[in-house]
Amino acid sequence: MDIIQLLLVALGLLAFMVLGYSAFAGPSVAKESARRLQAVRFRHSESTIDRVEAQLKKAVAARKPKMHQIAGSQSRVAALVLRLHRTGKGWTLPQYLYASGGLALTVAVLMFIKTSAPLLSLVLGLFVGAGIPHMVVSRAITKRGVKFTTKFPDAIELLVRGLRSGLPVTETLGVIATEVPGPVGEEFKAITERIKIGRTMEDALQETADRLNMAEFSFFCITLAIQRETGGNLAETLSNLADVLRKRGQMKLKIKAMSSESKASAYIVGSLPFIVFTLIWFINPDYIGGFFSDDRLIAVGLGGLTWMSIGGFIMAKMVSFEI
Template sequence: MDQHLLMTVVLAGIAVVATVLVAFPGLFSDNRAEQRQKSIGARPIRTLNDASRDPNARRKQVSDSLKDLDKRAGTKPTLEIRLTQAGMTWTRRTYMLVSAGLGLGLGAVVFVCGGSPLVAGGSALIGAFGMPRWMLTYRRNRRFKQFRHYFPEALDMITRGVKAGLPLNDCLRAIAREAQEPVRSEFRAIVQAQGIGLPVGEAAEKMAERMPIPEANFFAIVIAIQSKAGGNLSEALNNLSRVLRDRKKMEGKVKAMSSEAKASAGIIGCLPFVVGTLVYLSSPQYMSLLFTTDTGHMVMLGSAVWMGMGILVIKKMVSFDI
């Protein structure tokens, strides 16, 4: 088959898939999120009754709250939830359009620059599926990191306000006005959820769903326990803030101790590219076989695959979870 015809078929197939995604966005949507949103208003509000007086009932309510939060944390988030976690206002259709545009654009650029149809097709797949996912993951992780950095300050604000006699709702509103992003937007969502009649415990649980990190999960657990079983909220939040700060210090110590291993991993990862560049500058005819022959292309492809696997293994070895 002619190369130009093959490339045309590949690009046409990608265009057809993108058109179907745009015309029928509901084909890949997850109805569970919509059902959960509809069930918010009909969700029964559990009352304490005499649970605050009975230690066994209090322990049962706390256990049920922890199991409920753990079950929600184990569910895989949908695309809409991941976009919200990244702080993006895109819809599913916008994400699909951007993915299709990146795939078609990258494939066309590689093909016009003289790449083979196979390389152009692979570039189109990378642009359509790899680049948008990487961008979304990067923005989510960056937002989570910013939330971890400013969240202890928000807990301190709540602790000082509760000790001064302010209601919890007023403390949450103060954080929604004065805190740094993304803490401010998350607490603003809690205040807005309370404005439509959602209890503060459930609003905190939803923040833990939008921010699936241990810090937000701890906060949701503390608020849920306090709203159902009572207790000293200022002391609990003060202890939580101290624990989060200790975790941050421990992360800094681990980062300092693993810096040597990470530097070694960076040197090992860059060494093949540096050596290849030096050899090409000294002996261009020797290295040109990799770019001008089919065997060279296969060797470069295999080397890239093995290099990627090695980098992933090294990254896993030098990454530590606190």
């Protein structure tokens, strides 16, 4: 009976938080009015700058994925396959599922042998089996993305030099594929291969942009698309883009350095309860063993984990900045 009351209280608090968020997180009237006025200005303006800005906004909006999908995917399974592809490790979907299921089963069985608590063992097994592989894939994607953004301005500069020397764009893309190492060379090699089999350059670039889902490469594709419609010196435009991307990378490094102390504090504060719980469990198992046998303590422990997860999510958002 006590567990039911605790669950009802927790559900009531959760519903209260959802209602509060819905009440205060609605769309801003001022922002909506400004957006509509800007859309009217773009629609009736004869200025080339306004038209280019409108095309840029449309292109960026078209690349925003849905809540449950990743740009370039049509389902959750396709989104997961895309995530695995972005790691550059050659991992397949069956390997990922087998690793997640095996890890979840191993942790659940070991926890059940140690504590004889089926509910806690099942929850912990599912949490570890779903969380750790996701974290590993996300870390691999982040590392590959950092390598890509580091070398990408150099690839654009190589493209600029090729254009200024008189080479066509498609041939210069092939030079980038062979001269630039790492993820940049791999992606441009895939682009040149798609062009060789009959795809247009725009389609090949768009497919790569959908798979990578990186702002830097999207800027590159948008620059080429706008230059084809409006004309101008492509080499000069790409040179300016390379300079902007380098400054963007420098700003990211500055933000990372300035927020490193806050991130370290968040890691320490978030890990301390688990470290203390584990140490007490090894030193005096009887003192803390109730969390594995008493239903009330299990419910309280799960509630505490939920609130800690919410706090960790909020702290992560506070030190995360988009440029």
